[in-house]
Structure formats: C-alpha cells, structure tokens
Amino acid sequence: AVSKNMHLGHLTSFLMSKWLQEAFGVNLYIEIPDEEKFLARRDITIEEIDRQAEDVILNIAALGFDPEKTFIFKDREYVKNVYTLACKIAKKVNFSNVKAVFGFNEQTNIGLMFYPAMQMVPCFFEEKRCLIPAGIDQDPYWRIQRDIAESMGGFKTAAIHSQFLPPLSGVEGKMSASRPENAIYLNDDAKTVRSKIMKYAFSGGQPTIEEHRKKGGNPAVDVSYQWLKIFFEPNDARLKQIHDNYRSGKMLTGELKQILSDKLNLFLENHRAEKEKAVKKVEKLKYSGKLAKKMWETTF
Template sequence: MSYGDYSVTPWEAKGKIDYDKLVEEFGVEKISEPLLEQIRKITGDLHPLLRRRFFFAHRDLGLVLEDYLSGRGFFLYTGRAPSKAPMHIAHIVPFIMTRWLQEKFNVNVYIEIPDEEKFLAKKVESLEEVEPYVKQDILNIAALGFDENKTFIFRDSEYIGRMYKPAVLVARHINFSTARAVFGFDGETSIGLIFYPALQIVPTLFEKKRPLIPCGIDQDPYFRLQRDIAPRLNRFKTSEILAKLAWGLTGPESKMSASEPETAIMLNDSPEAVKRKIMNAFTGGRATVEEQRKLGGAPEVCTVFHWYTLLFEEDDKKLEERYWACKTGKLLCGECKAELVKRINNFLSLHSKRVADAERKVSKFMYDGKLASEMWNWEFKT
C-alpha cells in the first residue's frame, strides 16, 4: 500500500520507508527489550539480527514464547518466490533467522516455494522462465543448515493436490474488497494473483500449533488476512517477527534487486564481481582522503557498513570499533570495502560448498526426511 512518500507491498517497495509509521499502519508492535531478554534466557544468546533490531517488530511473539515454555510448542513457516534471476544475499536473511530459531527451539520448519507467484504478478513472461531458478533456490535454502528431518521444502505446483482443499476453504472467507484494501489490487491485477494469498496462508494450517513467521515487513499483509480467518478453521492466528528491508549497494534507500545486478551481491557472483560491486558501492565517505581524515565518514548512511551490521560482523564490540573508526576518520572507505570484499567472498565460497552438499540430500527436505514423508500424507482436518 502507498503511504505518502513510499509504498510497500509483498511485490514491491519504493521510497524511503518510515518504519515507525509502518508499524502504526500495519498494527504491529516493536520488539521490546523484555521480549528480547526472554528469548536470551531461553536460547542462551541473541542472534545479531535480533540484537541489532533488524528484526524489529512482531505479532504475538510473547504468545509464542509462552507456548514454548508451557510445552505446547510452535512451528516456523517462511518461503521464497523464485524469479528469473539467482538469489542475492538479502534474500537469505529471513532464512538465516529461521534456521537459528529452529536450532534454538528445536521446532519444525515449513518452507514454501511458490513457483507461480512471479508469473501471476506479471514479473515474468512464462512459468518456464522461472524453472531453472526454482531448483537452485531450493539448494541455496537447504544449504543454510536446516535440520533435514524437521524441515519440509515444497513447491506449490508439485504440492498443490494437498493444498487445494484448504486453500479453497481459506479463499471462501476472503472477499475481494478486503483483498483489494490489504494488497492494493486494481483492475490490472490477474485473478490468479487475487487467489494466491489463500495459498500463502495454507502452510499456517499445517499443525494445530501457533505458527511463527520470520519475514520482511512487506510480507505482513498475507498474515493479517490469516489472523481473521484462522479461528474459523480451528487454527491459531499467525505470529510474526518482522524485518526491515535490507539496503542495496546504491544507497540507503535502495533495495537489492535481482533484476538490477549492480545493486546486489548474487549468491553465484564470482570473487571479481563481488570486488567490483563493493568497490563501487555507495558509502558515507568524503570526496577526498584528506576530508575523510579531517571530518570522518557517515556510517549511518553507508551501504558497506550496513552489510557489516547484518551478516558480516557478529562481534558487537568490533562493529562499534569499526563505526567509530569511520566516524573519526581513522578508517578509509577503501580499507573498509576491501575487508568486506574478503568476508563476502569467504562466505560465498563456503556457501557454494554447502550447496554442493545440499544436492546430495535435498530429497530429504522435500520427500524422504521424517517431516517430508509425513507431509506428503497430510490432509487438512479441523
């Protein structure tokens, strides 16, 4: 939906997002310090994405923790809609958070691969255009370390026989005026995309436990609808932990886009491509070395520092040192970029090896693992 100078939908985000206003408009809550402390007590630590408030808002996170402590448990659900380009590092941020939550709470994870979404949203011209990237996206996700016996990865087009009946039940409860108000549908929207939210909601019905969804705040509209419908289907309302949108390399208000490769670090980028992109990235530096030494930089608007904050510096003390070294002119942009290039390339090299390993065991996530085997026999029952 559009909010003055910016707009946020599940398919597109434009402009400089006012997250305080978005929290108010969406009706979510910021994650409080007491909630973070409760997670820390249960897990023994906090993931940097939580500590640094990149995951900053929630719905009913307190109820999820109550369910866990009471022994009722919960489950995790997230997903990825393949497009006509490879995944980039911003795409894997929600999956990294999801994997950490699975490890710390020892719960099931359901990962939907809606291989039809981009076609219905008119972002690609054919279903076949997406196909090469579906398989690679699944491998990229499986490579992040999920428990193969507690994780089910499924494609909509393949699993639709199990999804269709509950999707029809969900769709029955969503009228067009509500869908239009929530998603901003208009006269050019395909009727397939209007039905699609029902499919997004189905995995929240897989278990008679509370679902927790780690996702970007742009995906929240789906689950606002689910919260209206779930009690009628004898299921829990979804809970969420919601992330801000990661910056692209062209500035603090930009987004990584697979269709604009220079804005993003792709998971299959070569070391040379990573170096070129990072060395050309927008920073908060000054025009000359002399000015940088004298006046210092502005890490608050630096895309390079942003990615240290998200994935490439786990140590809070070292991150703070880097911040102040930039701020006081002791650290030059070229030095900071060169170090990030090294860290990203190390990450991508390790990820590539894990993808090769995932090829050998991906069937356990999709068909042969304990949870996968159970889900191929799943039927929706109230």
C-alpha cells in the same frame, strides 16, 4: 519467492528461521510459491519458473536446515494435498479485502487473486501457534490470516519481520534482483563482488583523503559499514572498532570496503561449497525426511 538470481537480501529470513529451528527444535515449513511468480510476470514461462525454483531450493538447502524437521515444497507440486484447505481459506476472504490490501484491479489475473489463500495455507499445518520470519513486505498476508484464523478453528499467526538489507546505492530501500548494480547475487564471483562494492557501495566518507582524515566518515549512511553491522561482523567489539576508526577518519572508505569485500567473498565461497553438497540433501527436505514424508501422507 522464486527468483532468477537469489541475492543476499533473500537470505535474512531463512537464516533467522534456521536459528529458531536450532534454538527450539521446531518443525520448519518452506513454501516455494512457483505459481505466484508465473502469474505475476507476463514475460516468463513455466519452464523457466521450474528451473529457477530448483536453484532456489538448492540455495536454501545449502543453509543447513534439519532434514528431519524441515519440509520444502513447491505449490504446484503439493497443491493436491492442500487445495481443499486453500479453498476454505479463499471462501473466508472477500475480493474487497484483497483488493484493498494488495491493490488488485481490473487488469489483475484471477490466479493472483487466489494466490493469497495458498500463501496462508502453511499457517494451518499444525494445531499450534505459527511463527513466520519474513520481510516486512509479506505482512499483508498475515494480516488477512489473522482476520480469518479463529473462524477456521486455527490460531492467529505471529511474524518476526526483518528490515530490508539495504541496496548498494544507499541505506534506504530494498535490494532488488532486477537491479544487478544494487545487489550482490549468491552466484557473483569474487572479482564481481569486489568490483560492485568498490564501484557502487554508497560511502559515508568525505570527497578527499585529507578531508576524510580531518572530518571522519559517517557510518550511519555508509552501506559497507551497515552490511558489516547487519550481516558480516558478529564480533561487537570489532564492529565498534571499525565504527570508531571510520568515524574518526583513521579508516578510509577504501579500507572499509576492502573489509566488507573480504568477508563477503568468504561467505559466498562457503555458501557455494555448501550448495554443491546440498544436491544430496534436497531429496530429504522435499520428500523423504521425517517431516516431509509425513506431509506427503497428509491431506488438509
């Protein structure tokens, strides 16, 4: 979805998609639901949405998808090619279904009621089985798609659901763009990242150094360790060493946070460099790459 500030949690599904594309050489469709954010929030303008969408696309392009096998599209721009298909989907879905699944009520605007049909559109782009890496909160859309797929002559979609990257405040819950103290944004500078980690990252350590040396820390509830495990330490042997040292008390909380800060800042520095280069890649991903060009020539 369009976001004012993309954070680390937004990247999980994109990185999984990139791995799948590289492993299997498959086409990848990335839908930017610019209308959904506009419809869902009363305090935002179309102009703001457009600015945010372009920044989101740059962040996505920076991840290095194959420009010949990737198509990134904004719903409001591409809708003329898919509106008929969206209408066919919408006709199959009763209001009672979306009300029960999404919690729509009398205050929900009619645009949001139609939007699920738009999100299901890419599932029918190819006459093949579709696989969608996504956060678990997106599952309701695919449940509805599976209910109607065969009646439309298509396949039921499959999904790989990722766990949420936990917020800085603790290992439970979801990182949110609306809570800056709980998230690391892709545009946070090194000083901000270090400050957030040191100040807000929930620790599994003990109250004092002496007690920590004696009792050790708890990696299972320590956000810094969990982020290393999920995202930033690919070496299993090194991760085990960090785990054991922290668990035994040999490694202090501050040292663990320092390791995460260093790895995180290196990742973000590289991402920002790739984002600057991505300006030249966006044209192919949206319009002129092999897959993108084919999609603009196709009406569904």
